[in-house]
Amino acid sequence: MQNASIIFHYFQTLSEPQRSQFSALAELYREWNEKINVISRKDIENIYVNHVLHSLGIAKVISFNPGARVMDVGTGGGFPGIPLAILFPETEFHLIDSIGKKITVVKEVAAALQLKNVAAQQIRAEQVKQKYDFIVSRAVTRMKEFYGWTHRSIKPTSTHLLDNGILYLKGGKLEDEMNELKRPYSEYVLSNYFREDYFETKKVVYVPVH
Secondary structure, three states: OOOOHHHHHHOOOOOHHHHHHHHHHHHHHHHHHHHOOOOOHHHHHOHHHHHHHHHHHHHHOOOOOOOOEEEEEOOOOOOOHHHHHHHOOOOEEEEEEOOHHHHHHHHHHHHHOOOOOEEEEEOOHHHOOOOEOEEEEEOOOOHHHHHHHHHHHEOOOOOOOOOOEEEEEEEOOOHHHHHHHOOOOEEEEHHHOOOOHHHOOEEEEEEEOO
16 A cells, blocks of 8 residues: 655655654444445555545646635545645634545544534535635536536635636546536646656546636
């Protein structure tokens, strides 16, 4: 199984508590995955590249402010929300999924890591009433549908360098899918930041909402 050194390579200013939290992730997910399968068996061996580093691709695009509120929609076992919550301990993260057993894993992992900035909830995105600076996710559905679920949850006033909106981890050619949305967007190619083959076709898609 991989270890956290690859995270330390790309994020060199981590505190000791952050390094400990990242180091603990693999074993925590291995244990929970044996009880509740949230990550494919082959991916658990590559957790630091395929899940943790992939999640942190969002942090190469934006640095969340202290006090900002971010919602992770369709978080599954906690990606990208848990790695981002470790990296930005003063930002509030709300991780949601419609499947209760996945939220159980998220809550247990967050508790084990003592992440005070993570709230996890079994709820559908369109039922959420709170407002957020950003919505993050990993390829839950086509962007047009995802935008429909989530855009009302974005705060109108922006305090970051990027205007408030959606940061979506996607792979492959996205032109047709993004044309369906008929809104401006930006693509950030993750192979510009990470050299591993896994990131060759991976991107962060940013859609400003207001």
